[in-house]
Amino acid sequence: xxxxxxxxxxxxxxxxxxxxxxxxxxxxxxxxxxxxxxxxxxxxxxxxxxxxxxxxxxxxxxxxxxxxxxxxxxxxxxxxxxxxxxxxxxxxxxxxxxxxxxxxxxxxxxxxxxxxxxxxxxxxxxxxxxxxxxxxxxxxxxxxxxxxxxxxxxxxxxxxxxxxxxxxxxxxxxxxxxxxxxxxxxxxxxxxxxxxxxxxxxxxxxxxxxxxxxxxxxxxxxxxxxxxxxxxxxxxxxxxxxxxxxxxxx
Amino acid sequence: xxxxxxxxxxxxxxxxxxxxxxxxxxxxxxxxxxxxxxxxxxxxxxxxxxxxxxxxxxxxxxxxxxxxxxxxxxxxxxxxxxxxxxxxxxxxxxxxxxxxxxxxxxxxxxxxxxxxxxxxxxxxxxxxxxxxxxxxxxxxxxxxxxxxxxxxxxxxxxxxxxxxxxxxxxxxxxxxxxxxxxxxxxxxxxxxxxxxxxxxxxxxxxxxxxxxxxxxxxxxxxxxxxxxxxxxxxxxxxxxxxxxxxxxxxxxxxxxxxxxxxxxxxxxxxxxxxxxxxxxxxxxxxxxxxxxxxxxxxxxxxxxxxxxxxxxxxxxxxxxxxxxxxxxxxxxxxxxxxxxxxxxxxxxxxxxxxxxxxxxxxxxxxxxxxxxxxxxxxxxxxxxxxxxxxxxxxxxxxxxxxxxxxxxxxxxxxxxxxxxxxxxxxxxxxxxxxxxx
Numbered sequence: 121x122x123x124x125x126x127x128x129x130x131x132x133x134x135x136x137x138x139x140x141x142x143x144x145x146x147x148x149x150x151x152x153x154x155x156x157x158x159x160x161x162x163x164x165x166x167x168x169x170x171x172x173x174x175x176x177x178x179x180x181x182x183x184x185x186x187x188x189x190x191x192x193x194x195x196x197x198x199x200x201x202x203x204x205x206x207x208x209x210x211x212x213x214x215x216x217x218x219x220x221x222x223x224x225x226x227x228x229x230x231x232x233x234x235x236x237x238x239x240x241x242x243x244x245x246x247x248x249x250x251x252x253x254x255x256x257x258x259x260x261x262x263x264x265x266x267x268x269x270x271x272x273x274x275x276x277x278x279x280x281x282x283x284x285x286x287x288x289x290x291x292x293x294x295x296x297x298x299x300x301x302x303x304x305x306x307x308x309x310x311x312x313x314x315x316x317x318x319x320x321x322x323x324x325x326x327x328x329x330x331x332x333x334x335x336x337x338x339x340x341x342x343x344x345x346x347x348x349x350x351x352x353x354x355x356x357x358x359x360x361x362x363x364x365x366x367x368x369x370x
Numbered sequence: 371x372x373x374x375x376x377x378x379x380x381x382x383x384x385x386x387x388x389x390x391x392x393x394x395x396x397x398x399x400x401x402x403x404x405x406x407x408x409x410x411x412x413x414x415x416x417x418x419x420x421x422x423x424x425x426x427x428x429x430x431x432x433x434x435x436x437x438x439x440x441x442x443x444x445x446x447x448x449x450x451x452x453x454x455x456x457x458x459x460x461x462x463x464x465x466x467x468x469x470x471x472x473x474x475x476x477x478x479x480x481x482x483x484x485x486x487x488x489x490x491x492x493x494x495x496x497x498x499x500x501x502x503x504x505x506x507x508x509x510x511x512x513x514x515x516x517x518x519x520x521x522x523x524x525x526x527x528x529x530x531x532x533x534x535x536x537x538x539x540x541x542x543x544x545x546x547x548x549x550x551x552x553x554x555x556x557x558x559x560x561x562x563x564x565x566x567x568x569x570x571x572x573x574x575x576x577x578x579x580x581x582x583x584x585x586x587x588x589x590x591x592x593x594x595x596x597x598x599x600x601x602x603x604x605x606x607x608x609x610x611x612x613x614x615x616x617x618x619x620x621x622x623x624x625x626x627x628x629x630x631x632x633x634x635x636x637x638x639x640x641x642x643x644x645x646x647x648x649x650x651x652x653x654x655x656x657x658x659x660x661x662x663x664x665x666x667x668x669x670x671x672x673x674x675x676x677x678x679x680x681x682x683x684x685x686x687x688x689x690x691x692x693x694x695x696x697x698x699x700x701x702x703x704x705x706x707x708x709x710x711x712x713x714x715x716x717x718x719x720x721x722x723x724x725x726x727x728x729x730x731x732x733x734x735x736x737x738x739x740x741x742x743x744x745x746x747x748x749x750x751x752x753x754x755x756x757x758x759x760x761x762x763x764x765x766x767x768x769x770x771x772x773x774x775x776x777x778x779x780x781x782x783x784x785x786x787x788x789x790x791x792x793x794x795x796x797x798x799x800x801x802x803x804x805x806x807x
Contacts, residue, residue, distance in 0.1 A: 168758050172750065196760035208755040212776025213769060221769070222759040229760065278759065 121146045121317045122167070122286055126178035129166045136162045138342035139178070144286070147314040151328055151353060152321045154339035155361045160321045161205060163339065164290045167319075168202040169195045182286065197229040199285030199316075203275040203292050210262040215274060216244060218262045219281050226282065247280040251307045268295030276307045283311070288319045293327035305330030325357035338364055373427050373549075377512065378406050380433045384516060394487055394517070397501050401514035408508035420693040420725045421664040426607045426633055429577045431549035433516075435463040439542040441573070443470055446540060449571050454786045456567075457535040459521045463542055464550045466519065470538075479524040480535055483553055486522040495524055499557050503585050503615040503641060510611045510637075513551045513583040520553040520582075527560035527589075534565040534784055541606070543574020554584040558592040565784060569599040572606040584612045588620035590644070595623050595783055601630040601794055604659065611637045618644030618673075625782060626653040627791055628663045629798045639668040640678065642704075648677040654775045654791075656798045658687035658718075668697045671704040671734075680711040683775045686722035694726045696741070702733040711741040716748060716774060718767075768799040 122144040129137040136159045144150050154160055166173045167180060169192035179186050187195055210218065224234045235243075248258060251273055263271055272292050279287055289308070293301055308331050312318060320331060328336075328350060336352040337344045340361070345368050346352065356364075371379075381402045389395065410427060411418040439462050450458065457480045460470035466482055473481045479492075486492040487500075501517075504510050521537045541548050558564055572578045588594050600608060608631055614622050628634050640649045655663045669678040684692045694713045715724045728741040748770050756766035772795060782788040 165754075168754075170754050170758075191763070192754055192757035193760050193762050193766075196758055200758075202758050204755060204758075206751075208749070208752040210752070210756075210769065210773045212773045212779070218759075218769075221765070222761055225762060225765065226760040282759070 121148075121183060123181040123184075124167075124178070125181070127166070127175065127180065128177035129162060129173050129175050131162070131173050135176070136173075136342055137166065140339075140342075140344055142337065142344060144317045144319060146317055148334045149312065149318045149320065149331060151333035151336045152319060152339055153323065153336060153353065153356055155365075158339045159342045160339050161290055164202055164288045164319075164321055167288060168192060168200055193225070194229075196282075197226055201279050201282055201284030201287045203272070203279060203287065203289040205291040205294070207263045207271045207275055209264045211264050213262050214259050215262055215277075216258045219244065219278060222278065223281060243281065247277060250280060250310060251277050252303050253277055269297060269300040272296055273300060273304055276304050280307060280311055285316050286319070287311070287316065288321065290321045291323070292320070293322055293324060301327065302330060325353045328353045340364060340368055373429075373431065374405075374409050376431075377433060378402065381515060383434070388518060389488065394496070394500065398515050398517060401506075401511040404506055404511035405508050405515060408511070411508060417666060417695070420691070421633070421635055421662065423633070426577070426579055429547040429579070431547045431577070431579055432545040433549050435465065435545055435548060439463055439544050441467075441470075441540060441542060446470070446571070446573070449538060449540075449569060450536060451534070451567060451784070451786050451790060454784075455533045457533060458538065459535070460538045460540070461519065461552065462540045463544065463548060464519060464539075464552070467540075478526065478529055478531060479522065481522050483520040483522045483555060484518055486555065487518070492522070492524075495557060496555075499585065499587055500555060501585070503587070503613040504583055504611070505613065505639070509581055509609055510583055513553055513581050513611065516551045517553040517583070520555070522554070523556045523564070523566070525558045525562040525564050527562055529562045531562070531564040534567055534787075537566065537568045539570045539580065541572045541574070541576075541578045543572070543576040545576065547577040547579075549579045549581070552580070552582045554582070556584065556586045556594070558586075558588050558594050560590045560592065563593040565595045565597075567597045567599065567784075567787060570602055570606070570608055572603050575603065575605050578602075578606040579609075580607070581609045582611065584610070586612065586614045586622065588614065588616045588622045590617045591619045592617070593621045596625070597782065597784070597787060598624065598626045598636075599791070599794075600626065600628040600634050600663075603630060604632050604661070606631050607633040609635045609637070612639065614638075614640045614649070616640065616642050616644065616647050616649060618646055620644070620647045621650075623650035623652065623781070625778070626665065627794070628653065628655040629657065629794055631661065631663070633662045635664045635666065637666050639670075641670045642672050642676045642678075645673050645675045648679065650781070651678070651680040651682075652778045652781060653682040654778045654795075655682070655684040655686075655692055656771070656775070656795060657685075657690040657692070659690060660688070661690045662692075664693035664695070666693070666695045668699070669709065671698070671700040671707045671709060673701075673703060674705045674707070676704065677708040678710070680713075681778055682713045683778055684713070684715040684724060685718065685771050685774070686715065686724055687718040689719070689721040691722070692724040694724070694743075695729070696727070697729040698731070698739060698741075700732040700734050700737055700739065705734050705736045707734060707737040707739065709737070709739040713743045714774070715745045716771065717745060718747070764800070768796065771799055772796075
């Protein structure tokens with residue numbers, strides 16, 4: 121699905137990713153953990169195609185195709201989805217209209233007609249029910265005045281609608297209370313299949329109790345310094361990151 | 371002969387066609403003298419520092435169109451809000467077009483300035499209101515000198531006008547270059563409510579210059595919603611001089627949507643003569659190429675306990691230039707005034723320009739007055755968010771610009787008009803956003 125080789129990236133001349141290697145196969149869930157400032161969000165943004173980041177070395181292959189030159193929307197058309205840590209507020213554009221626009225933009229890129237209105241409505245209904253999203257919520261302006269939990273739930277709703285091949289969830293658990301976390305995690309679990317893959321970026325083990333990762337990686341100072349199974353996440357929860365830093369610096 | 375000389379000498383010819391033994395004509399004669407003395411404003415005038423009329427004054431405009439030009443409704447239907455019932459006052463090359471109009475005298479007067487100026491039954495209103503709030507600056511005086519045709523709307527007290535009134539001006543291009551000077555008078559009496567939509571549309575590429583004056587009187591508890599659609603073609607220029615005189619407890623709003631034209635100058639003036647009223651001045655400007663739009667607003671708070679709200683949004687592409695000059699005066703007596711002003715702009719190109727200048731003159735000490743002005747580009751993280759959902763760059767930009775202008779659209783109270791303006795915005799941004807905005 122995704123293969124990252126020796127990826128280096130910088131923003132405004134500042135080097136942030138310093139040689140990332142990562143392979144994610146279809147059907148897998150990978151968790152990326154690490155202390156603040158280690159480059160986790162940058163990695164997510166670089167995969168999704170944020171223009172401010174410059175890839176200075178290495179490459180990103182999605183289903184064996186180098187996507188580095190593709191614009192963010194083209195990557196989305198190929199099935200990349202990023203759930204934002206800080207979703208942007210768009211006044212005057214409702215959640216429903218936004219998702220309709222996104223769905224039809226993706227269909228257009230694939231040479232398909234707009235989704236018929238009744239089909240769209242049905243899809244919106246079933247996905248919003250799955251995430252326990254209130255009907256009224258859908259007619260509100262996108263992310264405007266949403267609580268932290270509502271924003272994250274809305275991100276997962278968009279993911280459910282767009283059905284990506286590769287979903288990157290950037291700190292989707294932050295700002296969620298335990299009920300919201302359960303709902304969001306259930307949503308992600310229902311969307312998981314043998315044909316898609318999920319990358320979870322998180323500080324905490326908490327989310328991983330609900331979404332079981334196949335692999336856990338620790339990102340530190342722009343590099344993956346340790347990889348393991350779910351057990352590694354527990355170890356980090358218990359011992360913090362200092363022992364890893366010591367290992368790296370030794 | 372330059373345009374000023376031409377206009378001054380045309381006044382003699384104009385006098386052959388109007389009744390010169392009436393009081394109105396004394397006003398006209400006075401006005402042409404003012405114009406003759408002052409001439410057209412230049413960049414030396416503080417109020418015209420950022421807007422030069424030079425390029426548009428060079429044309430050899432016809433001041434009186436020679437012939438009446440018929441146009442078919444089917445050719446211009448798209449410029450009407452036609453999906454709802456409305457009163458229409460329509461002019462072609464400055465002349466009233468009865469076949470396109472729907473006027474009325476049934477309880478309210480929605481008709482022509484020329485009849486109001488000439489018929490005895492309107493004399494009292496004309497005497498009390500005509501040229502009473504319009505200022506004596508040179509361009510307004512020029513219009514006053516030739517004041518003859520335009521819309522005349524009088525809503526007596528306790529009337530809720532059941533359909534919007536559209537005032538449309540078409541120019542056909544039968545003249546090589548045309549100058550028009552419509553004069554509108556709108557008087558809304560106690561407790562009455564009216565909605566008005568005004569539009570100027572050139573149907574050819576010949577140059578058109580319109581110097582329009584509209585006087586609006588909102589009497590006690592009157593509610594007036596006035597919408598100006600400025601989406602003319604690139605050879606048409608408009609100087610819009612609008613004066614609003616409000617009495618106590620009235621609510622008057624003027625929305626100005628500026629998407630077209632070569633040069634557009636909006637002189638919008640509100641005078642609050644009474645307590646407990648509010649005035650709303652909203653604008654959305656979206657222009658490109660070498661278009662120029664200048665909003666020059668004045669809100670004069672004269673008495674206590676009143677509010678004013680100004681919200682102007684501008685999006686400027688290519689080499690377009692915008693000006694916002696918003697003046698708020700709060701008299702010493704006007705305590706407890708709440709005056710808000712905001713002007714937000716997005717520049718989409720390095721060559722686009724906006725000059726934004728708030729001017730607050732506050733003489734009272736117990737007031738809330740605020741103003742804010744921003745100039746920026748589209749937010750990169752918002753763009754990335756939309757594009758990461760598969761929305762292409764162009765549509766993403768359009769969505770963000772729509773969102774930017776949205777709160778001004780929210781206050782449009784005629785749904786069909788709102789839909790039309792949404793369509794104009796999508797068109798102006800060159801996108802089909804994919805849903806009814």
